[in-house]
Amino acid sequence: MSLRPATLGAARRAAAKRLAAELGPDATPALDARLLVAAAIGIAPDQLLLVDDRELSEAERRAIDAALDRRLAGEPVARIVGEREFWGLSFRLSEATLVPRPDTETLVEATLAWIDRTHGRDKPLRIVDIGTGSGAILIALLSELPQSIGLGIDLSEEAARTARANAARLGFADRSLFTRGSWAESCGPVDVIVSNPPYIESGVIQTLDREVKDHDPVLALDGGDDGLDAYRAIVADLSRLMRPGGAAFFEIGYDQGRALSLLATRAGFVVAVHTDLAGHDRVVELIRPN
Ligand SMILES: C[S@@+](CC[C@H](N)C(=O)[O-])C[C@H]1O[C@@H](n2cnc3c(N)ncnc32)[C@H](O)[C@@H]1O
Numbered sequence: 001m002s003l004r005p006a007t008l009g010a011a012r013r014a015a016a017k018r019l020a021a022e023l024g025p026d027a028t029p030a031l032d033a034r035l036l037v038a039a040a041i042g043i044a045p046d047q048l049l050l051v052d053d054r055e056l057s058e059a060e061r062r063a064i065d066a067a068l069d070r071r072l073a074g075e076p077v078a079r080i081v082g083e084r085e086f087w088g089l090s091f092r093l094s095e096a097t098l099v100p101r102p103d104t105e106t107l108v109e110a111t112l113a114w115i116d117r118t119h120g121r122d123k124p125l126r127i128v129d130i131g132t133g134s135g136a137i138l139i140a141l142l143s144e145l146p147q148s149i150g151l152g153i154d155l156s157e158e159a160a161r162t163a164r165a166n167a168a169r170l171g172f173a174d175r176s177l178f179t180r181g182s183w184a185e186s187c188g189p190v191d192v193i194v195s196n197p198p199y200i201e202s203g204v205i206q207t208l209d210r211e212v213k214d215h216d217p218v219l220a221l222d223g224g225d226d227g228l229d230a231y232r233a234i235v236a237d238l239s240r241l242m243r244p245g246g247a248a249f250f251e252i253g254y255d256q257g258r259a260l261s262l263l264a265t266r267a268g269f270v271v272a273v274h275t276d277l278a279g280h281d282r283v284v285e286l287i288r289p290n
Contacts, residue, residue: 004061009052011064012037022072032077036067039081074210087140091166096158098220100136104196104251106276108140110283111194111249118245119191121145128153128241130184130195130234133220135163135176137194142172151187152178156219183233189243196251197230199223227253231260235267238286248286257281 005011012033019029038045040063056064070080078084078099083092086100087108093099115121124147129138132152142150154160157180164178179186184193200221205213212221223229231250234241238248248269252260257273261284264271269286276282 006055007052008037008041008048008054008056008060011056011061012048012052015064015068018068019071032071035077035081036071037064040064040067074214076211076215079215084134086134086136087143089136089139089143089170091134091136091139092162092169093134094158094162096154096156096217096219097134097162098216100134103276103282104137105140106274106282107137107194107196107249107251108144110274110285111141111192111247112144114247114249114285115145115192118247122147124148125192126190127151127192127194128184128187128190130193131155131197131220131230132163132178133159133196135166135178137196138163138176139167139170139172141192141194142167142175143170149175150177151190152176153181153184153187154178155180155182156217183230184237184241187241189241189246191243191246193234193238193241193246193248194250195230195234195248197223197234199227199230199251199253199256201225201227226259227256228259228263231256231263235260235263235269235286238267238269239288242288244288245290246288248288250284250286252281252284254280254282257284260284 005014016029016033019027019032034045034048038048041060067080083090084099127148127150129152132138132154135152138150138152152163160178160180167173167176198221200223202222202225205221261271264286272285273281274283
C-alpha cells in the first residue's frame with residue numbers, strides 16, 4: 001500500500017509534519033508547507049485551501065518533494081519560492097539580493113513618520129535608497145508617497161536589475177530608477193536618503209545561521225572589520241547628498257546605535273534612534289539642520 005499523499009491537502013499536511021519533525025522548535029512548518037506546496041504547483045498561497053481535495057499528479061508530487069528537500073537542507077522558503085512579502089508587496093528575489101526582513105519595515109515606518117511631521121505624504125519628494133537590493137525599501141516608500149520619485153543604487157548590477165523588474169511588476173516603473181553604483185557617489189542633493197547597508201562584522205559572518213550565511217549574498221552582509229564601513233563611507237558624503245532640512249534613515253544592527261550616532265553627531269547631524277518591535281535599536285535617523 002502506498003503512503004504517498006493522494007491530494008493537495010494531504011501533501012500539505014504531510015509536508016508540515018515532516019518540517020516540524022526535522023527543523024525544530026523555531027520553525028514555522030504550517031506556513032512553510034503552505035508556501036512551498038503552493039509555489040511547487042504554481043498557485044497563489046491563499047488559493048491553496050480551496051483546492052485541498054484535488055488529486056496530485058506525479059509531476060506535482062515530484063515538485064513538492066524537491067521543494068521540501070531544499071527546505072530541509074537549510075534553504076530559506078523565500079529562496080525556494082523566489083519571492084518574499086515586504087510592506088504588503090511581493091518582491092521577487094535573485095541570487096544577488098538579500099531576502100527583505102520584517103525588521104526593515106521599521107525603517108519604512110520611521111521615514112514615513114518623519115515625512116508626516118515635516119512635509120505630508122502628498123509633497124513631491126526625491127528619495128535615494130543606497131544598497132537597494134530587491135528595491136523593497138524604496139518601492140514600499142513610493143507605495144505610500146504618490147507624488148514622490150526615487151533612485152535605488154546597488155553595487156551589484158544584478159540586484160539593480162531585480163529591483164527594476166520588481167518596480168515594473170508592482171507598478172512603480174514611472175517613478176523609480178535603479179542603477180549600479182558605489183554608495184551614492186553619482187547622485188545629487190535629495191530630500192530623503194534611506195539605506196539598509198551591509199553591517200555585519202566580517203568575522204561574524206561564518207557564525208550566522210546557515211539560512212543567512214549560505215544563502216544571502218556576502219556583499220549584502222559584510223560591513224568590514226567592525227561592521228561600520230558602509231556608514232563611514234555614506235556619512236562622509238551625506239552633506240553633499242542631502243538638501244538642508246533633509247533626512248537620512250539607516251538600518252543598524254542592535255548594538256550599533258551608539259557608534260553610528262557618534263559618527264553622525266560629529267559630522268553635524270541631529271540624531272534619533274528608533275527601536276523595532278522587539279525593542280532593539282534598529283534605525284538611526286539623521287537630520288541636517290536648515
Ligand atoms: C543589507 S542589503 C539590503 C538590501 C535591501 N535594501 C533590503 O533592505 O532588503 C545591502 C545591499 O547593499 C549593496 N551594497 C554593498 N556594497 C555596496 C556599495 N559599495 N554601494 C552600493 N550598494 C552596495 C548590496 O549589494 C546589498 O544589495
